[in-house]
Amino acid sequence: MQFTIKFRHALEQSWIWANEEYGIGDGFVVLQDIAATSQRLEDLIPDLSSQWSISSHQSEAPDTTLWSLTTQIGPSVADESSFQDVEIGTPFTHFQKWFALVRAGIPWLAPRKGLSRCSLDKDAILCTFADGQGRHLVFLAMSGVDDILALFRSTDTNSISLHARNDAPVERDLMVLVSTGYEVDKAIAAVVYHARSLIWKYSQIHNAGTWNSLGQDLTEDKILEALEILEESGISISNLIIDDNWQSIDTLDQGAAQAGLLEFEANRAGFPSGLKSTVSKIRRTHRTIERIFVWHALLGYWGGISPRGAIARSYKATHVRREDTGTDMTLVANEDISKFYDDFYAFLVQSGVDGVKTDAQCMLDTLASASARRALTNAYLDKWSIASLRHFGVNAISCMSQFPQALFHALLPQIRPPVTARNSDDYFPDAPSSHRWHVWANAHNAVLTQYLNVVPDWDMFQTVHEFADYHAAARCLSGGPVYITDVPGQHDLELLKRVTALTTLGKTVILRPSVVGIALDPYLDYDSGALLKIGSFHGSGSGGISLMGVFQTSDAQTSSLTLLSEFRGISHTSSYVVRAYTTGRVSHPLRFTDGRGPSLLATPSDEGYEIYTAYELTRFASRWWRRQGEISVASLGLVDKMTGCAAIEASHVEMDAKISVTSKLKALGVFGKASEG
Incomplete structure (x- = not known):
């Protein structure tokens, strides 16, 4: 059964069909049997x-x-x-x-x-x-x-x-x-x-990137200059990713579709004293950086390894045909994959590198011959997983790995600590139509990837951009890392302060909810104009805190009547207050008295988003106070942060002669509480 809604703003005004006014489709009546x-x-x-x-x-x-x-x-x-x-x-x-x-x-x-x-x-x-x-x-x-x-x-x-x-x-x-x-x-x-x-x-078996910010001609001087500008702007980062183009690659092989890796050492044109020297300079001049990652492709570089390089001479190589380009590619053979990764990663560790971003993993699915696919696909996935864990622990990022063999064989089993994995296609700052879709795609991909043994990475974003706040809010709700890829000298420090927090030791941290963010209605059509709702959760079991981000999917400003029961992890026997991040407004106590319970009007801010957080209230009878009735209290966490509730590590409310709210916080900020009665 389908329906639409006809309404009018006042008795003297004309009736309006909702589907004609807002371009939304008909609704459906579901008769559950x-x-x-x-x-x-x-x-x-x-x-x-x-x-x-x-x-x-x-x-x-x-x-x-x-x-x-x-x-x-x-x-x-x-x-x-x-x-x-x-x-x-x-x-x-x-x-x-x-x-x-x-x-x-x-x-x-x-x-x-x-x-x-x-x-x-x-x-x-x-x-x-x-x-x-x-x-x-x-x-x-x-x-x-x-x-x-x-x-x-x-x-x-x-x-x-x-x-x-x-x-x-x-x-x-x-x-x-x-x-x-x-x-x-x-x-x-x-x-x-x-x-x-x-x-x-x-x-059986926080952060910064250099790609969008520094471009393809990556050099030591560009990295050091960009870090200097970040520091002068008052921005403290804890993780740095040296992205693509630091490696020594063979650009002369005309028979290959893409360049192959020559050797482990960085290219001499951009890094004349080698990778170790660059890493040492970074650590010496930028003390807040705790971890330095470097990028590399799973097979070495985009085109595997160069047949003319030191790697091809040091390890057994195999030549394979690619289905996508029809060209040949040289790879380290199955027998030497483990040795290749162990030697490469030992070199990186000796150079002072703490982790790797291993990209282009999907190249395994471009191999044409059945025997090559059989011999190399799972071998590369398994041996990379073992080597990265052995040398870098959890400091490994899996990228371009959403092809089926990797999803099932490498990322689904829970046989190692979770690996950070890119959750969607890239962030494209200069493609205006891509920004809302990027958040939409990540939230919907997470409907499946939430079950993988990964920390979802929704990719970097720029803080000086029309959609900067929009992306920042989505990253905070994602449950994954927060990376920026700003152009040197172009930083929004105030936005970064709302995304991150400082500990008592002066360390910059992100406030990541315990549960990854997902699209709450996977069937919702992107072109419907309806709001995208991303649900997340912080804590475990009863007493946790539920978050819902609402995001515009078009230029039209719309609102959505939202049920409290749509928030993840809500208990029907508890009372809640809901706080909107951008306005700071806190609802009156909401409780389930009939059917599906209370609702609220969700409205994005001018930046196209809003984050609503539902806090469970602790209720007390107020017989010892001046008036009879009930008092309800909740700890709100750091209210100046987008996901400030995630700063709460523990919270306890008790009542004796007075009400006492005790919260253990992981970082500094403006602490908030809500009370009623």
Whole structure:
């Protein structure tokens, strides 16, 4: 059942259709029928292809049902991978809306969505569908196991199919995980949790960047000059990433699509005294910098290694063909990958480097031959993971690694400390139409990546920019690191003060919520003009603090009636106050008295965003006070910071002769509390 709203601002004014005034689509009435839940997948996909075998599994996510679909794919032949397309069926026969995460090129994921017609413009790794009874059906294509790559495609008959690739010289199983439930986040959790258990069985085993700020002709002098300007501007950074173009690369190899790495040492034109000398100068002149990272590609450089360089002479090399360019590339062979990384990272450690940003990991998915993909894909992913952990601990950033084999094989298992991983395509400061989409894509990608063993990195941003506050708010809510890539001398110090905080020891820290930020409604259409809502949470269990950022997706200024129950982790038995960051306004106490509880009007600021924080109130009877009734109190954390609630490490409220609020904070700032009664 569809509906729209007609309203008028006053009795004497004309009626207005909301869909015509604001360009929004019709709403849907969902008639939830719990009795309609089926334990048979054939009832949910009546036209399910007979090529699939169905198995039921115990779901680890509450209130969900889980199945797997399996079929076979033939072997690779004569070093050429085999490909197969297998029809699945039409979810619910008729669905109301759908959401998918597709491969936006080789390295990245991006969201897609629609209504009753599923039309995927790119191959998808995850698809979810909702029907008119409030049910969700989630599909996850398994990759990264047994040399299989599997992705979803839409068909002309409004069904979905699986497109698969087998690099193994033997027949392999294809698998699709399917779950259903009345809450889409639980249904997604069900398939991801089961995928993790399968991968485990098979495998067993603050900040600044230099790319946008200093450009491609990177030199020691440019780095030192930029750091000097930052310091003169009063900006203290704790982490520095020396980005692309510090390495010694072969630009003369005309047969390669991209340059290859010659040797470990930095290029002599930009770093005449070597990497170690540059790092020493940085540490000597900028004492606040605690960690220095350097960039490198997983395979050495964008084009692997140079066949004419010292690396090719020191390690066993192999020559491979690339599918994307049709050119050849030289790589360190499987037998010497571990030695290559150990030697490279030992050199970096001796040079004073603390960590690495390992980019272009998706190049593994450009290899053409089945044998090369088989021998090198998981080998590079595994051996990089081991070497980075051995030499740098958690100081490693995984980039351009959202290709299916890496997502499942390397990033899903929880067998090492979480690695920081880029969560979307790059930040493009000079592309006006990209900024809202960048935040949108990151929030929707996080619907899946929240379950990976990663700290999500939403990429750098510039503090002097039309969308600076917009990006800063999104980064604070993301639960990941905050990096800036400012042009030297162009810094917004006041914005940085709202994003970071100083400890009592003078160290600059970011205030990161405990739970990563995600899009609260994955089905919402980007072009609808509706507000993007990003939900996060700080703390654990009851007593935690819920955050919701609302972001404009167009130039039109809109508001949204928002239910308290939309905040993540809210208890229906507690009372809350909600504070808006930009205005400082605090709501009256909100409590669930009927149905879905109270609501508030969410309105972005002139910068296109607002951050709302819901604090649970501690309530006391006031019989010892001058008047009868109830007193409610909450600690708000640092109210001058975007996510100042994340400064709270512990908080306790008690009442004796007086009310005492005790909060342990991780940094300095303006402390706030709320009281009522």
